[in-house]
Amino acid sequence: MPRQQLAQFHVDYLQILDENGRVDTTLEPPLPEATLWQVHRCMTLARMLDRRMHILQQQGRLGTFPSCYGQEAAGLGCVLALRQDDWLVPCYRENSALLYRGLPLHNLLLFWMGLEEGAYWPRELRVLSIPILIGSQTLHAVGLALASQIRGANEVTMVFFGDGATSEGDFHEACNLAGVYQAPVVFVCVNNQYAISVPRSQQSRSETLAQKAIAYGFPGLVVDGNDVLACYVAAQEAVERARLGRGPTLLECLTYRLGPHTTADDPRRYRSEQERQQWEARDPLKRWRIYLEQRGLWSEQQQAELERELQAEIELAVHQAEQIAAHADPLEMFDFVYAELSPDLLAQRREAAEFLAHSETLSASSVRR
Amino acid sequence: MPRQQLAQFHVDYLQILDENGRVDTTLEPPLPEATLWQVHRCMTLARMLDRRMHILQQQGRLGTFPSCYGQEAAGLGCVLALRQDDWLVPCYRENSALLYRGLPLHNLLLFWMGLEEGAYWPRELRVLSIPILIGSQTLHAVGLALASQIRGANEVTMVFFGDGATSEGDFHEACNLAGVYQAPVVFVCVNNQYAISVPRSQQSRSETLAQKAIAYGFPGLVVDGNDVLACYVAAQEAVERARLGRGPTLLECLTYRLGPHTTADDPRRYRSEQERQQWEARDPLKRWRIYLEQRGLWSEQQQAELERELQAEIELAVHQAEQIAAHADPLEMFDFVYAELSPDLLAQRREAAEFLAHSETLSASSVRR
Amino acid sequence: MALRNMVQALNLALRQEMAKDERVVVFGEDVARQGGVFRVTEGLLDQFGGRRVFDTPVSEAGIIGISTGLALAGMRPVCEIQFSGFMFNALHQLGLMAARYRCRSRGLFSVPMVVRAPWGGGVRALELHNESEEAVYAQMPGLKVVIPSRPRRARALLLASIRDPDPVVFLEPKRVYRSLREEVPDDEEVFPIGEAEIIRHGRHLTLITYGALLQECLQAVEQAERDFQVSIEVIDLLTIVPLDTRTIVESVQKTGRCVVVHEAPRSCGIASEIIARINEQCLLYLHAPVARVTGYDIPYPFFAREHAYLPNVPRILDAIRRTLEF
Amino acid sequence: MALRNMVQALNLALRQEMAKDERVVVFGEDVARQGGVFRVTEGLLDQFGGRRVFDTPVSEAGIIGISTGLALAGMRPVCEIQFSGFMFNALHQLGLMAARYRCRSRGLFSVPMVVRAPWGGGVRALELHNESEEAVYAQMPGLKVVIPSRPRRARALLLASIRDPDPVVFLEPKRVYRSLREEVPDDEEVFPIGEAEIIRHGRHLTLITYGALLQECLQAVEQAERDFQVSIEVIDLLTIVPLDTRTIVESVQKTGRCVVVHEAPRSCGIASEIIARINEQCLLYLHAPVARVTGYDIPYPFFAREHAYLPNVPRILDAIRRTLEF
Numbered sequence A, B: 001m002p003r004q005q006l007a008q009f010h011v012d013y014l015q016i017l018d019e020n021g022r023v024d025t026t027l028e029p030p031l032p033e034a035t036l037w038q039v040h041r042c043m044t045l046a047r048m049l050d051r052r053m054h055i056l057q058q059q060g061r062l063g064t065f066p067s068c069y070g071q072e073a074a075g076l077g078c079v080l081a082l083r084q085d086d087w088l089v090p091c092y093r094e095n096s097a098l099l100y101r102g103l104p105l106h107n108l109l110l111f112w113m114g115l116e117e118g119a120y121w122p123r124e125l126r127v128l129s130i131p132i133l134i135g136s137q138t139l140h141a142v143g144l145a146l147a148s149q150i151r152g153a154n155e156v157t158m159v160f161f162g163d164g165a166t167s168e169g170d171f172h173e174a175c176n177l178a179g180v181y182q183a184p185v186v187f188v189c190v191n192n193q194y195a196i197s198v199p200r201s202q203q204s205r206s207e208t209l210a211q212k213a214i215a216y217g218f219p220g221l222v223v224d225g226n227d228v229l230a231c232y233v234a235a236q237e238a239v240e241r242a243r244l245g246r247g248p249t250l251l252e253c254l255t256y257r258l259g260p261h262t263t264a265d266d267p268r269r270y271r272s273e274q275e276r277q278q279w280e281a282r283d284p285l286k287r288w289r290i291y292l293e294q295r296g297l298w299s300e301q302q303q304a305e306l307e308r309e310l311q312a313e314i315e316l317a318v319h320q321a322e323q324i325a326a327h328a329d330p331l332e333m334f335d336f337v338y339a340e341l342s343p344d345l346l347a348q349r350r351e352a353a354e355f356l357a358h359s360e361t362l363s364a365s366s367v368r369r
Numbered sequence C, D: 001m002a003l004r005n006m007v008q009a010l011n012l013a014l015r016q017e018m019a020k021d022e023r024v025v026v027f028g029e030d031v032a033r034q035g036g037v038f039r040v041t042e043g044l045l046d047q048f049g050g051r052r053v054f055d056t057p058v059s060e061a062g063i064i065g066i067s068t069g070l071a072l073a074g075m076r077p078v079c080e081i082q083f084s085g086f087m088f089n090a091l092h093q094l095g096l097m098a099a100r101y102r103c104r105s106r107g108l109f110s111v112p113m114v115v116r117a118p119w120g121g122g123v124r125a126l127e128l129h130n131e132s133e134e135a136v137y138a139q140m141p142g143l144k145v146v147i148p149s150r151p152r153r154a155r156a157l158l159l160a161s162i163r164d165p166d167p168v169v170f171l172e173p174k175r176v177y178r179s180l181r182e183e184v185p186d187d188e189e190v191f192p193i194g195e196a197e198i199i200r201h202g203r204h205l206t207l208i209t210y211g212a213l214l215q216e217c218l219q220a221v222e223q224a225e226r227d228f229q230v231s232i233e234v235i236d237l238l239t240i241v242p243l244d245t246r247t248i249v250e251s252v253q254k255t256g257r258c259v260v261v262h263e264a265p266r267s268c269g270i271a272s273e274i275i276a277r278i279n280e281q282c283l284l285y286l287h288a289p290v291a292r293v294t295g296y297d298i299p300y301p302f303f304a305r306e307h308a309y310l311p312n313v314p315r316i317l318d319a320i321r322r323t324l325e326f
């Protein structure tokens, strides 16, 4: 008896709206025009916000933050497939998706201003906090999905993470557990080709990240992550599968971080300008604009108007955030550690209060450098 | 542009000596007769030792230990492919392989008698300690392999772990790192169908464990783990690949733990007698005996002689181990924590000595219950 | 009331609370079909079914991580880590994530979960099956840590832990699991987290301990009271985080002498923290240094040497004597 | 001698030791091409090549685990965890495996490795980038823990750590990385692990600290000496595990008063252990309770509130005053 083939697997690639804005009409999803426009709005807002945040950061009004520049399509495209009662577990570059979902702008700003207030957002969004510990959120997502399953609720959980996160044990355990329980969860890997300075090719030897799903017995698919339509269609299929009880899916959205890892990073140390330019040519926003144009939904004038409107929105949010920051009480760092503070923690709180009475106000000493 | 297939994968199965002892001569490796006999010796010894240890355990002369019953072929078959300067990183059921490698019997006994002395074995064996933390050893193996690679030495590392271990983050990180660096390491998963009470099917949704290699971009192969020849051939190929700098391989050896997880376990709680019997029919020792018989290398008489000899060896080892245990100084628990003890630790050692002076001797109070 | 050992008492708590609150789910390695390697979850699968009682792969970070997710979604997960030492595989999920969700979201999210784990040594178990890592949690704010020493409190504290709105690490001294029976009422009984218990009153010395060593302490105390003609106050901490400082301080201010006993390594252990608080609040009352009887600052040895590692009656007695004679 | 900041001093130690001992290899997330997020490993890749200096995937348990394997094979790995808080992802590998190989094999195996990590707060960094988890290691016997506070000792202690036959966790106060320059000799200089340093001598109070807060302490001490007309002895611990008990005890027996300062949470922190040892060895010399100025028992807050969390000059000064006035 010679070697016998036991099992076969394959990994597919999906693109619908190509680099030049040409759409594959056989695959084009029937999204309402309002949604197309909303997508445009959120991507544009995310990009403008990114730019504004860079300036704020340089002025010392914001801390280090990770840029989303170039990655506006992936998360947003996927999130289009969710219902309002589904759970969204973002990573830290999902601004466009979070804004689409309804996250107040000033929350995002406060978060990167170093205030927990930035993580307190409307409960009904069903959006989990922005994670810092790479990969950790994938497990929380599986837990959320299991809760739906146990309750017989019909909700799906979608979780985002980067190419680097796939190297963490947490990612592995999350995928394995989701597979075992056939949890209604969609894993979305936003492969922006780098984990800080480490290129995708050195993050894992696997040809694709999507094929990692094979290790857990569920489907994986590579998607053009700069193509909102492909992301939406792939996510739609995965969400549907999850909702029907057929288990998890891993989507790998191919995109590129056009900016630095964070404001503290200098990408010239580890990648070529030429590579960046190649990816800039695949910019998701450009592509989307051509698509809207082809469908008669976009004009220079509309764009100008939109940008004016969004600029005002951003400025308002900056103002709101700085107002809140100015009145943030440092002592509140004690108040949410437990539902109820122990006598010893109350004593520590009093101790802290004593010293804060003398010291400068929060906004002066800390939020501005 | 419709969906496009990006990549294809498959997983093979290898068996050479089948359940009935029939050998596939086209695949039969040309092992020297002395080796075939040595294999028989080590498998028989491992099985007899297992039985003896059970009795010792019941008499309170040994602690809880994991049985190897039914799994004697997998590790041994694989280890046949190693050179003496290669590293062997066992799990805790690789007795037959360890004995083949030259591990003194009394070391094994001391280990399960709860004495660190059992883990101090000849350095030249190049065998790492028996791990207790599931999955942890896979990373140490990758480190050993990297050391060979960095030094330009030509050694290969082979590491063993169970089906349950594949669920741990450590296993994932080990495979991923090995893939990235193309480390000369062979991962051998001894899939004995259970992790304590949890059956393989609930450990992971993947059809095979071997296919997990796809996630890391290296080959995986399923092997009949009760077939020494298949294990050897598969391992030989993987060791060769590693030695040539072509990176890691994952072997999944299908076998079955015919005994309890450990002496503290009662398998009737989670599996049927019928299932066990089906696997008993595939007993690796029976099969090997038929093979030797066919090759004219085995007779009832030889077997009887061998068993007598091994029994004496075991009794000698038990005696040696108990001698060492009887003279083990409890205070030595301090002596190997650091190369040199700090003044405070020396003080703690003196403190311990004071109390031990009064208390019963080690052998009386502890090794026997 | 019925006589129950700790395994039975814990099982009772789980059964009753699961019947009462359907948000409670139980999972971990071998907890369902097998009923747990120590049988604490025995029978739960049959009674409550596979949706609420399930086995996991060998995946500690996974267990803590999905437990966190379940709690974030409003469930009341009670997960098990098979032996507490394996929690080290999951400390990032426990200490950096579960413990902080409430704080980092200003209460938007919370993690009402219980992590149960057999804890401590003394049962001739394998390497890494004997750890006492409770002091590590004290450096991870946001957690509570409970260690019952006897069946009745174990049941009542497990109930309190399940109902607690924050993550609780519930450590079960495996040495006590079956070695001790106590009256445990059938009817629900809750004991508050954060309260130590004075097991016996005394005037000359305060003995503070928790977990399995309470038994050794009580033996030593009886002998010491006879030998030295003194009366000794014994405090069973029960909750390790947050410590019941007040009970400790009041007792030591009364007795002026104190011995703290635990299995965990000495440096930066719970005894160190107790001494630091006594230093802060009772220095002028002290007649003698507070003595520590603890594990040594070495890895827990393989079991043939564990008797030399674990605090025992002679060591406790000697510390009492030295503290009285100082 | 040249003026160097801590980043330069550490880089010097690595370069010199790598040139001298080819068993030394350096790896971690972003340490090679990028030279480390704080540039401590800058230039090493160019000088020593990709075999000895390499980037890893995002995989902390993996980093510690392969480092252990490399050390077991006789190499001298110096790995980096990008921020020390991420060590929680790898504590099982560090504390249960690397720390114990020597002990569990009676010296057959040993793990001479160094784990470097930027440590502590005060630089307006993101959540989880500010942890001070050193006390956790004290509960994991088999490790040594070093925390330099200034460039010269940083270099000399890193050399000692690389040459140490046991695993050393080497924590680098990131707040000091570039904020302070010092003469650091070009020629090799080693400072022994396990020795604290008396930074200034004094008679009325002993101030014990380590890491970045040494600067705040020195400021507070100068002011206190002026304001209260006293002289204060300042001890920089440098090694956290094992503690240099003798230097501490001798100083406190002389001064009778002591303040301990660190960033980490208070409960079961290093200060607790120091107090426990002072209690054991200097109780009768104490004129006042030993005071702790530490982080609070809460998660390190997001950076807008970190100034309220971190010990600072007023808090240290107040503790000195209270201790003197007691």
Ligand SMILES: Cc1ncc(C[n+]2csc(CCOP(=O)(O)OP(=O)(O)O)c2C)c(N)n1
Pocket: A066, A093, A132, A133, A134, A135, A161, A162, A163, A164, A165, A166, A192, A194, A195, A196, A257, A261, D029, D058, D059, D060, D082, D086, D089
């Ligand atoms: C557990 C952990 N390890 C390391 C880091 C430091 N770190 C922050 S972002 C990052 C790279 C992550 O890469 P990827 O997952 O690809 O996400 P990206 O930043 O590219 O979106 C690293 C290593 C961290 N935050 N958490």
Ligand SMILES: Cc1ncc(C[n+]2csc(CCOP(=O)(O)OP(=O)(O)O)c2C)c(N)n1
Pocket: B066, B093, B132, B133, B134, B135, B161, B162, B163, B164, B165, B166, B192, B194, B195, B196, B257, B261, C029, C058, C059, C060, C082, C086, C089
């Ligand atoms: C990290 C860790 N988690 C849990 C355990 C408890 N435990 C010991 S053996 C075992 C099952 C392991 O199953 P597998 O890897 O299939 O090996 P087998 O025992 O079947 O050979 C478990 C869960 C452990 N030792 N280490």
Ligand SMILES: [Mg+2]
Pocket: A162, A163, A164, A190, A191, A192, A193, A194, A195, A196
């Ligand atoms: Mg990335």
Ligand SMILES: [Mg+2]
Pocket: B162, B163, B164, B190, B191, B192, B193, B194, B195, B196
């Ligand atoms: Mg198994």
